[in-house]
Amino acid sequence: MILEALAHQYQRLIARHEPGLSPYGYSPEKISYAIVLSADGDPVDVQSLLDTSGKKPVPRRLPVPQLARTVDITAGFLWDKSAYVLGVSATSKRVEREHQAFKELHFAKLRQAKDPGLRALVSFLEKWTPGRFQSVPFTPEMIDANFVFRLDGVRGYLHESAEAHQIRMGLLADNEDEGVIAPCLVTGAFRPVSLTHPLIKGVRDAQTSGAAIVSFNLDAACSYGKKQGANAPISAEAAFAYTSVLNYLLRSDPHNRQRLSVGDASVVFWAEAQDPEQAQSCEDLLAALLSPDSKSDEGQETEKIRHVMEVVAKGRPLAELDPKLDEGTRMFVLGLAPNASRLSIRYWLCDTLGDLVQRLRQHVQDLNLEPSPWKTAPSVWRLALATAPSRGDPPKAKADDVSPLLAGELMRAILTGGRYPQSLLTNVVMRMRSDGDISGVRAALCKAVLNRDLRLSHSNVPDKEVPVSLDVHSTNSGYLLGRLFAVLEGAQRLALGSQVNATIRDRYYGSASATPALVFPVLLRNTQNHMSRIRKDMPGMAITLEKVIQEVIDKLPGEFPKHLGMQDQGRFAIGYYHQAQARFQKADKADATSNGNNDTTDTNKQGGAQ
Template sequence: MLELLVKYARDHDLKAEPGFKPKPVRWFIVCDKEGRFLDVAELGDTEAKKNPGQPFQKCPDLSQPELVSGSEMRSHFLVDTAEVVALLGKGSEDPKVQEKHRYFVKLLREAGRSMPELATAAHLLEDEQFLLKIRERLQAGKAKPTDKVTLKVGDCVLVESDAWHDWWREFRRGLSSARTTKKSRGSKGESAHLMRCFASGEMVEPVATHPKITGLADVGGQASGSALIGFDKDAFRSYHLSQSANAAVSEGVANAYRAAIDDLLRKHSQRLAGAKVIHWFKKHVPPEDDPLAWLEVGEEEQERSAQQRAEDLLESLRTGKRVDLLGNYFYAMTLSGSGGRVMVRDWMEGQFERLLESIHQWFSDLEIVNWSGSKAAKTPGLEKVITSLLPPQKPQQRYDDWVKPIGAERLALWHAATRWDTPIPYSVLSRLVVLDTKFRVSGTFEDALKNHEKDPKSFAILASLLHARMGLMKAYHLRKERMKGGKEMPQDLKPYLNEDHPSPAYHCGRLMAVLADVQRAALGDVGAGVVQRYYAAASATPALVLGRLTRTSQFHLNKLEPGLAHWFETIIAGIWGRIKDTIPRTLTLEEQSLFALGYYQQMARIKAGKTDSK
């Protein structure tokens, strides 16, 4: 894994030199060549709701040990937070922040011997009147104390210049020498020794602590970064080795894998219910041909069906039209944070063609008719499919707390989407059945349907949720049958209604849908109707409910026009003909899901028929 990450960094020419890393900067503090304050300027996408700022590829960077070693309070050089650079927020009152600010200015002044503009910037930040104006302008722009800030002198963007690079390298060597001297004094003269690098296989002097991964703060990590490799507790260590000597890599390799993960998190990652999946390929794959990207947005945000795109690309591979993709491999890591640590939840690698087949199969298994019966629903992204296993997020509920109960299902569905022969767990179906029953009984969808012209956005969200749940129920049964080597289920369980389905449970669901529509046709909106009152009982114990509801429907049929009544009677008789004398007394959980699918697909058929008749 480390070797592949290091190779990615080298193949993509990432700046992995120790002491440097890419950083996003939100604000420029701008002064003239004499050091007089002019203004502040916001960088990045200023219209975005969450503007991360503009990335700069080679910013100076100190590791955590470099920041905390020594007797003085240290800050980063040239790029740091608005709190440190301008004493924004409570920084003007906090002695520790003030000490960091003085260190920031001190570095600028020392580096000014190599680049005069840095000394000019130091002069600006030493002036209390200028600092006050800087804070006022940052506050007016609604800057946060944690926003990253750097300086611009005249037309010179200091962080983009390489004039200070040699000074910075020498400065870090001085820090390293001081730490090494202190360490050797505390280790009774024990000298550093070479070890075999885990990633390169070469003999190297292992770096004591590894650089931190940023970009996981929204999935449990720290804003300052989290360590992928770290041994800060005695229980984590072996053979009397200290710190990261327990997994020896050189400083260059550590910076390379950090640069690779940071780059992948920015460019090739997708959020997955409290985790992030990063992926890359052995050989270049054009963005439009990246099947893992299709999983992120599904088909709802694509003009062209992802399933069709997968079919076309597979055909191109098999006919030799896309030789550039032959023999390619993919790699994927599922990451989350746990405070200061990176948690690797999953690692996956395999052939590109097999991945393409799997994702094509995923979309095929999920395919389901839309609620109106007019066409196949567009498959939602994997994140939406996974979160369909949850009740609605409560107001003020943190996202991490909301998705926490489905950690195991998240990983299982990720595997199911990327490996065609992976079953969907029973726990997924269990959650789906319970949630769908509550959804039906609550009448939420019917209420939203009545008001969909007034609030189309809310209705679209509910419709997408319904499609995700129904598609996932269907996929569960298809995968289970496929694992057993059966061939009947794919023929029986289709995206649209199947009047010849062999399961009585499926037809019980169909019957419930028709009886509910009979009541609506006869009585209109009567508040709590057949579905709200009897769906839960009918889906669990159909023999106790459906016979009585069928008899009651005769009163409703008598209120309809003869032609419409005859049409309903024909459908009801046909469904009872399928059930015959085998109406189940109770339904298992799997049968309840078939009941739900029968109900849904029959309702879609009814709605499509009404649309056609208008």
């Protein structure tokens, strides 16, 4: 199913002449120069094909006959590096044999050619000696670069001519005749089997030379005496198609929005649509939903993404965003992870755009907290980072500390609408207890896990649902204790001001959220000392604080719980976040009122205490 979907996408992109993809038997390679030949085979010029749009010139990618070269000497057809083409190299120790192989291949295949350009190349190779590289039009910086050929006065390259393509297909057929004939698992046609598939490049942390999805090199992986790819017969054309389009989707390009990284997985996605504009609209929408904060520093782009998220969150028709968005368009999502010289499939999903958007909408709703901890909804990778330890000031997580398995399961839950991984809540709670970073993203993850579990278990008990914003009527012990902890911390900050070296959150958050009965009596006694100072300096504020503390305690059972389970510890974090943010919001309002009116009252100060 995966290879079939990739092969079909390749055919769609080739049919509309997508830049960066090559037809069967060809591949985009880095080409630096074109040798211009006269009809007699003399080099009249060497044209630079380097891309100079960046900071420094780089080779340009051109579709040329595909070359599968390992450690053996194998010449490219109508192109190659200087060692093969010209017999000149600064690194190769077998340059004479490489150049000879290039000449033998082209003498054998082009002797009977009728195309003037191909005949000119034969003449060039007959007359060429490596010593001529020292003269014009060649220069030293051309050593070890890749070359193609052109005939003087003709616009295209030699490998693009009709006869060159015909000869190239003959070369491929010669190779196929040596293989096993079997029904292709992708197309169903009886075709020569590709024993080794082209490698896939661009997967994060995989081998830079490329890795394989389909590969057999151990006897234990083979059966019935078959060798290599014959164990899973896929034709050479199908193998070329799926690997070519996968390399295209994984390409390193700042404008490539069909690829993102989540943990150790490189994720690619595409739309099944013949209309390129419709496909791009669907792919851009999915990219915005999966990674909405990827361009959060660009004001115009941020506003656009916010509008997209607003339309999606309200469940309005996608056509409001773009008339080309068809909710019935089939979408494909593939997650690949490195595994030595091979690739593992982390997840694979094919569904309609409408269903995917609905699941992503539900994911955003599950995360929703007020006040919102973010300007734009967090990407999956940003959520995964919240599960890693936070270090430094301000707290910051490292990508290497994210569990690959947890990140993969999180992505799968988002795409399928299933339960978030059970380890997610435990991981986030333990991180908050250990590093004391009770961030909005972490609180949102706790809320998302708890509410999705409740919804999927069909539990409709009102008090069990985690509120979006501060709920002063909640009677859940974990939520209430989180609120109480935030109020006690606020009293400490208010009493001691800048003299606080470490707040109660820094010292007691972990134990308070796990074993309240051991910690809260101590905290309440200490708070009386803070309240004494507040009563002297801000009596109105003291009354407000005592009222909130008493209201929360009255809703608790007779004694503080000896232990809170993992779910209640998650609610503790949410209650703490809600109460702390309410305090900050009221403080901001109080400051605004104070700045607008010199007659500051105790009421304004009271707002900042809660």
